[in-house]
């Protein structure tokens with residue numbers, strides 16, 4: 001069985017990664033969503049195991065020590081990480097998995113999975129980014145300022161990604177991401193078909 005695609009969706013806080021992923025989920029695509037672990041406190045309405053696995057710092061450090069995370073990063077005072085086992089199992093069973101993670105973590109994933117598909121979600125402008133993160137109403141103004149400064153640093157790392165998608169309008173951003181995934185599947189299938197054809201001729205010879 002062919003391994004599934006690993007899709008990494010990054011971009012600054014408030015750009016709309018979660019909204020885009022929720023929309024893709026509603027469209028009932030075959031994508032599997034990886035649920036991250038974090039030491040951040042749950043926001044109102046967030047559910048354990050659906051939005052995050054909420055951990056104490058000690059529990060998170062234990063996951064690091066057990067090598068239970070595919071990647072992790074410290075972001076604006078909290079740890080965030082991707083549980084390794086689930087992602088590996090899903091990929092091995094041929095399923096496509098999407099990670100919604102910040103940039104430091106994405107670059108670590110790229111070292112381990114250079115064949116992954118790395119998509120950077122951009123806001124239409126920095127002003128709109130600030131409006132979105134403020135409008136969400138989940139962070140205080142200090143945290144918003146910190147996240148905005150990190151956002152500028154993160155955008156400087158866009159060159160390490162395979163695709164940039166502007167989240168101007170949710171439907172079109174989702175459509176572009178779905179097209180990228182379809183194109184990556186075609187590319188992988190063409191590569192494997194070419195390789196199989198080559199193997200068949202060399203076996204005959």
Ligand SMILES: Nc1ncnc2c1ncn2[C@@H]1O[C@H](COP(=O)(O)OP(=O)(O)OP(=O)(O)O)[C@@H](O)[C@H]1O
Pocket residue numbers: 011012013014015016017018019020132133135136167168169170
């Ligand atoms: N295309 C869009 N147009 C207008 N508003 C949007 C759009 N995409 C997302 N938003 C709004 O922007 C806010 C931030 O979105 P969201 O929480 O999905 O961002 P995020 O990138 O997942 O943030 P974080 O990284 O902090 O989790 C939300 O209030 C959401 O409704």
Ligand SMILES: Nc1nc2c(ncn2[C@@H]2O[C@H](COP(=O)(O)O)[C@@H](O)[C@H]2O)c(=O)[nH]1
Pocket residue numbers: 011012013017036037040071072073075080081082083100101102103104105106
């Ligand atoms: N490196 C990782 N980053 C992650 C992971 N899960 C989420 N995130 C990113 O953290 C920030 C902040 O998230 P928030 O929910 O507190 O707003 C955001 O950019 C997320 O994408 C992860 O497993 N690893």
